[in-house]
Amino acid sequence: MLVVCSPNNPTGEVLDKETVVDVVRWARANGLHVVFDEVYANSVHAEGKEFCSVASALQGDLGDDVHVVWSFSKDFCLSGARVGILYSQNRDLMRSVDAFLSPLMSTSTPTQWALQAMIEDQPWLDDYFAANRRRLRHAYSRCTALLDDMAVPYVNAHAGLFVWADFRKWMSAESEECEMHLWRRFCDAKVFLTPASQCFGQRYGFFRICFAAVDVATCQVALNRIKQALVMARL
Ligand SMILES: Cc1ncc(COP(=O)(O)O)c(C=O)c1O
Structure with a gap:
């Protein structure tokens, strides 16, 4: 498995779309799954620089072998909330997560409610x-x-x-x-x-x-x- 961190910790560099696509192509050619850690996705500060998620680079089609993680810790300074996401289109993986991890690591309902209200408020x-x-x-x-x-x-x-x-x-x-x-x-x-x-x-x-x-x-x-x-x- 290859783990790619973009935006990167500790360098703060952001991969462009072509590089993201190249990384996925290389991983697939080598039979590897790729996890994109996008925890700093909304903390891009450089003038004229935009974040490119692997989900948009691959036009929403991640296949079974590309996965994304993100959390509220950095972009919202909410590391104490301990809430993150795993986004994957691999059904087996998601079934295992639902069966084994979710019951152990579920987020409390009031926390879910508060965070949902926050991320639904686009303005x-x-x-x-x-x-x-x-x-x-x-x-x-x-x-x-x-x-x-x-x-x-x-x-x-x-x-x-x-x-x-x-x-x-x-x-x-x-x-x-x-x-x-x-x-x-x-x-x-x-x-x-x-x-x-x-x-x-x-x-x-x-x-x-x-x-x-x-x-x-x-x-x-x-x-x-x-x-x-x-x-x-x-x-
Ligand atoms: C690149 C990266 N991914 C993930 C994490 C984990 O953040 P958390 O466990 O608070 O969601 C960190 C925290 O430093 C990080 O720098």
């Missing part, structure tokens, strides 16, 4: 997503401007709540040990970042900075602390 959704996009774009541009000031390179994100920043030049070697050393410096400065070693298979020295969990002023304080930690790392 409210339009306003909410527009505001979400605008605020994410503002927070992202403030955060990356501060990284630019500090000459910290990063991956250009189109979506998501984070920046994937490259601190390799503050490490004496690209190793897990050096990454952990720098991570401890950040922790000492009271900033908690996710290192690449926690994101499986990424290059040591990259750290994920979540800019959306706090206001812009707090983010600025955190980046100043990172700056201090980097000065110390150089000493």
Whole structure:
């Protein structure tokens, strides 16, 4: 099984329609099912960038081997609700989920009622997503401007709540040990970042900075602390 995360965590990159179709073609040629994790679908903030779901790329026909997951956690900041969806046209899979998983993981009726009322209110959704996009774009541009000031390179994100920043030049070697050393410096400065070693298979020295969990002023304080930690790392 292949799991594809678009928009991606931790890079914030969004796959275009051609790439989504290519991924599915490749997976099918190799006899693999593909799960598209689209949990950041409505958190695209880059100017002129649109999200393309695999469901629209394949014109609604997912076959038996393409599945989509999404949840309320990111786009609606409702991670505490613990509500997500699995969308699949594979009848056997859905029958198994109904029989075994649904009874164990069902969502309470009041929660279902409240979320249903929310997602049926199209004018409210339009306003909410527009505001979400605008605020994410503002927070992202403030955060990356501060990284630019500090000459910290990063991956250009189109979506998501984070920046994937490259601190390799503050490490004496690209190793897990050096990454952990720098991570401890950040922790000492009271900033908690996710290192690449926690994101499986990424290059040591990259750290994920979540800019959306706090206001812009707090983010600025955190980046100043990172700056201090980097000065110390150089000493
Ligand atoms: C790409 C991605 N998928 C899924 C999840 C899971 O979210 P939840 O379990 O809150 O629905 C996360 C959470 O960090 C995520 O980043």
